[in-house]
Amino acid sequence: MRAVTCRATELRVEELPEPRPERGQLLIDVLRCGICGSDLHARHHSDELADITARVGYDGVFRSSDSVVFGHEFVGEVVEVGPKCTGRMRSGTRVVSFPLLRRDGAVHLTGLSPFAPGGYAERTLVEESLSFAVPNGLPDDAAALTEPMAVGLHAVRRSEIGRGQVAVVIGCGPVGLAVISMLKATGVRTVIASDFSSGRRALARACGADEVVDPAADSPFESSARAGHLTAAPDVFELAVGTMEKLRRLPFVPWERIWRVADRVGLAEPKRPVVFECVGVPGVIDDLMAQAPIFSRIVVVGVCMEPDRIRPAMGINKEIDLRFVLGYTPLEFRDALHLLADGKVDAEPIVTGRVGLGGVETAFDALADADRHAKILVDPRSEATAPAPVGATT
Known part of the structure; x- marks a missing residue:
């Protein structure tokens, strides 16, 4: 053989x-x-x-x-x-x-x-x-x-992204393209893709990305403010003060009761994007922690085989959620196969x-x-x- x-x-x-x-x-x-x-x-x-x-x-x-x-x-x-x-x-x-x-x-x-x-x-x-x-x-x-698409599906499921959240995919190699495909197949409405390669940006568009960005010219987070994401610490401070001013003016109902109800239905948290790191080279995670809006979730899908450094204080000050993913489950493998076979993923x-x-x-x-x-x-x-x-x- x-x-x-x-x-x-x-x-x-x-x-x-x-x-x-x-x-x-x-x-x-x-x-x-x-x-x-x-x-x-x-x-x-x-x-x-x-x-x-x-x-x-x-x-x-x-x-x-x-x-x-x-x-x-x-x-x-x-x-x-x-x-x-x-x-x-x-x-x-x-x-x-x-x-x-x-x-x-x-x-x-x-x-x-x-x-x-x-x-x-x-x-x-x-x-x-x-x-x-x-x-x-x-x-x-x-x-x-099927296998690389299962990787993308697992990353999307582990990200816990909602359909109304903005997804930002950094790197449009095969892993990034699989993530983009699965984001769209699972109903995420806004997917922004970023890659230095014009060829891979074209592939990202073909896989369903709603917006493609050349990071040499523009930031994939350029539209964050328009999407309602908080991009600077003063925005967070103003949100806290402004919210409490409004709640304290409400008659009859204690402000904390309203806050608790809003918290239970998911309305108390600020909007946040979910960022998929699909590059896998040193420095990218730290760079994303610095660039991404406050409260972002960064899902690390790219495999970096070299030692890397991040600044924990940056992640703490921005309350970044950093999540690493690997592989997929047998059910995700099966589901990826059927998404391909049913024409839901091209x-x-x-x-x-x-x-x-x-x-x-x-x-x-x-x-x-x-x-x-x-x-x-x-x-x-x-x-x-x-x-x-x-x-x-x-």
Whole structure:
């Protein structure tokens, strides 16, 4: 079986032994596999990633001395059903799978562990219990985006954003585009997207962003005052004094009773935007804490693999809510698949190219050009050694 391996940052196509499904597992032919930003990071920062995951009790992430097959965003066709399966996924069924695999009594991260090879390969193993049949004839390219779309859906749900709140998405790479898509799919009315790349700003618009901003020219928070967000400490002071002046003038009803009622129905809190940090480079979180309106919630979706610094006093003085998110639940994975299949999320703009196994290294390099590429898919049956435009035959 042909697969792309990574060892000591070097990517190469190799012949590997054919995988065999164990209890409760399926063997699938990989039809498409997305190249994720976490793969790009892990290629060069695997030891740091392994150290961090070890601190939370998981020692299975590969190190630079290990050989790993990347790829956790895949769609495939079942070719063999392992023992003790339920029979729900028969041979020939197209499936997407939650990227976890049980091996030797432990559960491992598919595509990031040498114990769970991923989808940069002709075939890979998945758990039947974590696999979902692709519905409604959803094309392979779109089905392969189930995993990144689940990341976006999880970020939106964890943000607890209301439909009437303003969402500000910083960074319009694949993660930011998934967040934008899911914000609109879940009914958020105002989504502002910010990216230095004109190409990615165009993709953000195609994914449903209501306003796109070049941060080199304008601030994504320019309209905050018009939206009723508080942008300076004197605004907060005036709100407190002005509110109490009005409440104290009311006859018969104690002011604190009115305040408590307003608090219970959510009317006592000032308006606040929800900011999604989807860049993942040092300095961005601190910069957003300084720029965002007072009381903002910042949801960190981008993965920064380097040490970073923030000013806690800035967060305290602005009462910033800083929230970190990771991954998704099986239900969110399923829901992302069905949002794609039902046409409620249009993934077409995100896919900008395809390569075969022999073109993976070239694709890694191509993804550095933000104006040309967002998501490149690996098609193990393709001979393309450079990213072929979507729609081209390979």
